[in-house]
Amino acid sequence: xxxxxxxxxxxxxxxxxxxxxxxxxxxxxxxxxxxxxxxxxxxxxxxxxxxxxxxxxxxxxxxxxxxxxxxxxxxxxxxxxxxxxxxxxxxxxxxxxxxxxxx
Numbered sequence: 018x019x020x021x022x023x024x025x026x027x028x029x030x031x032x033x034x035x036x037x038x039x040x041x042x043x044x045x046x047x048x049x050x051x052x053x054x055x056x057x058x059x060x061x062x063x064x065x066x067x068x069x070x071x072x073x074x075x076x077x078x079x080x081x082x083x084x085x086x087x088x089x090x091x092x093x094x095x096x097x098x099x100x101x102x103x104x105x106x107x108x109x110x111x112x113x114x115x116x117x118x119x120x
Contacts, residue, residue: 019048020035023035023052027055030055030057031058031089031093032057032058032085032086032089033055033056033057033058033060034055034056034060034062034063035052035054035055035056036052036053036054036055036056036063037050037051037052037053038050038051038053039051058085058086058089061079061082062078062079062082064078065078065079
């Protein structure tokens with residue numbers, strides 16, 4: 018099973034990060050994995066926080082990440098998907114902040 022095949026089963030999913038667990042690199046190649054979590058485009062590339070990863074590289078990775086999100090959003094807009102309003106975005110943010118504070 019490939020990540021592309023998994024992703025295609027999720028309507029509207031185009032970009033994100035899979036957090037997974039496997040016993041070995043060979044298990045990964047064979048598809049013997051357990052998906053622990055699927056993070057959408059708002060999730061940062063986690064590898065930038067590894068010790069020894071340079072700030073310059075991290076910034077370059079984030080800029081690429083945000084560029085890809087912009088490209089996907091623009092293509093979705095061309096397909097008729099409307100952007101949410103600032104008011105809606107703030108409402109989502111407040112719900113998210115409240116949920117994470119309660120956890």
